[in-house]
Amino acid sequence: MTDLVNDPAFRSYAVCSAILAVKMLFSGxxxxxxxxxxxxxxxxxxxxxxGAAASNEVEHPAVAHALRIQRNDGxxxxxxxxxxxxxxLNGATPFGAAVYxxxxxxxxxxxxxxxxxxxxxxxxxxxxxxYACLLGMALQIIF
Amino acid sequence: MTDLVNDPAFRSYAVCSAILAVKMLFSGxxxxxxxxxxxxxxxxxxxxxxGAAASNEVEHPAVAHALRIQRNDGxxxxxxxxxxxxxxLNGATPFGAAVYxxxxxxxxxxxxxxxxxxxxxxxxxxxxxxYACLLGMALQIIF
Amino acid sequence: MTDLVNDPAFRSYAVCSAILAVKMLFSGxxxxxxxxxxxxxxxxxxxxxxGAAASNEVEHPAVAHALRIQRNDGxxxxxxxxxxxxxxLNGATPFGAAVYxxxxxxxxxxxxxxxxxxxxxxxxxxxxxxYACLLGMALQIIF
Numbered sequence: 091m092t093d094l095v096n097d098p099a100f101r102s103y104a105v106c107s108a109i110l111a112v113k114m115l116f117s118g119x120x121x122x123x124x125x126x127x128x129x130x131x132x133x134x135x136x137x138x139x140x141g142a143a144a145s146n147e148v149e150h151p152a153v154a155h156a157l158r159i160q161r162n163d164g165x166x167x168x169x170x171x172x173x174x175x176x177x178x179l180n181g182a183t184p185f186g187a188a189v190y191x192x193x194x195x196x197x198x199x200x201x202x203x204x205x206x207x208x209x210x211x212x213x214x215x216x217x218x219x220x221y222a223c224l225l226g227m228a229l230q231i232i233f
Numbered sequence: 234m235t236d237l238v239n240d241p242a243f244r245s246y247a248v249c250s251a252i253l254a255v256k257m258l259f260s261g262x263x264x265x266x267x268x269x270x271x272x273x274x275x276x277x278x279x280x281x282x283x284g285a286a287a288s289n290e291v292e293h294p295a296v297a298h299a300l301r302i303q304r305n306d307g308x309x310x311x312x313x314x315x316x317x318x319x320x321x322l323n324g325a326t327p328f329g330a331a332v333y334x335x336x337x338x339x340x341x342x343x344x345x346x347x348x349x350x351x352x353x354x355x356x357x358x359x360x361x362x363x364y365a366c367l368l369g370m371a372l373q374i375i376f
Numbered sequence: 377m378t379d380l381v382n383d384p385a386f387r388s389y390a391v392c393s394a395i396l397a398v399k400m401l402f403s404g405x406x407x408x409x410x411x412x413x414x415x416x417x418x419x420x421x422x423x424x425x426x427g428a429a430a431s432n433e434v435e436h437p438a439v440a441h442a443l444r445i446q447r448n449d450g451x452x453x454x455x456x457x458x459x460x461x462x463x464x465l466n467g468a469t470p471f472g473a474a475v476y477x478x479x480x481x482x483x484x485x486x487x488x489x490x491x492x493x494x495x496x497x498x499x500x501x502x503x504x505x506x507y508a509c510l511l512g513m514a515l516q517i518i519f
Binding site: 322 | 395
């Protein structure tokens with residue numbers, strides 16, 4: 091696979107995917123922090139561990155908000171993992187791969203910031219840019 | 234990677250993955266449409282933008298329905314992205330890759346239609362066909 | 377792609393991914409079983425099929441618990457699918473790939489057992505081990 095390691099198109103995809111993966115891991119930690127800070131536990135064993143009141147099946151608003159950030163990532167970033175790789179393996183130019191990968195990655199990082207701080211229309215805008223990157227790559231693969 | 238671009242097994246996987254990615258993007262848009270049409274917002278900043286009443290943390294039934302379609306996709310299609318690729322990279326025949334990829338893709342497209350229009354047992358059936366494709370490929374990789 | 381099929385680093389990644397995929401499929405089935413056993417349906421068409429009372433939009437606690445297991449997998453395992461593959465394609469040693477892949481896979485299998493039987497701190501511990509594997513691979517890709 092030496093040809094792939096030295097392919098700058100693959101390199102853009104690889105580094106961006108790793109950055110996005112780290113971001114998703116940190117988003118999971120953010121949810122845990124919100125859970126602990128607000129004593130918002132739904133698993134009884136967790137409520138006990140943190141001396142919180144009995145939990146119920148409705149999430150604390152701050153936890154639900156954090157989970158929506160994760161859910162939105164979960165609906166978009168795995169598409170980049172798959173479609174970005176196929177796009178590169180299909181023989182993308184280094185320029186095309188870099189533009190798509192970095193645009194998508196920066197848009198998704200800004201989306202998290204905008205979602206966390208309730209910044210509209212920035213959240214919708216950054217979502218739209220990421221969406222357009224995925225749609226563009228997918229359509230280029232199909233046609 | 235020229236050998237991969239010209240591999241018909243990879244081609245089936247690539248085109249089907251791109252179709253499924255577009256479908257998932259459209260499902261996200263469907264959820265947004267349901268949200269706007271029913272004024273079912275959980276983010277206060279979105280409720281304000283669309284002049285809706287104060288949101289709460291329980292989703293509108295039509296939005297919850299749309300989110301379940303997305304969640305079911307999210308539990309199945311990323312498995313195809315990963316397992317389908319490994320199956321092809323493991324040296325699948327063009328015929329095997331085409332049968333698995335297209336059967337899975339058509340089953341998942343039908344699943345969305347069946348879920349949207351509340352059509353049982355078609356939803357369960359199309360889910361089962363997709364499940365069988367994933368299980369078949371995964372077991373072939375292991376053994 | 378014959379070089380990849382014979383690469384022991386890719387082989388570790390491939391077998392572990394397939395095992396994790398089968399686990400995720402079984403977790404989906406576990407949720408369905410919990411749904412049927414507790415008559416906890418949110419789709420009216422499913423409630424009718426199983427002669428259950430009219431459903432509402434709040435999940436039965438046992439179903440919500442099963443869905444949380446799936447959600448936690450969904451936030452972590454697709455990251456392994458992507459990052460594990462990039463790690464291998466970047467020229468991982470067979471030893472490094474085997475250690476990361478099997479540690480992650482065993483940690484995630486134990487996580488499911490711990491979550492199912494409400495075993496803390498084992499759930500948190502197995503989550504942390506999987507998290508560390510993903511973070512380690514991602515950082516090695518970036519730097």
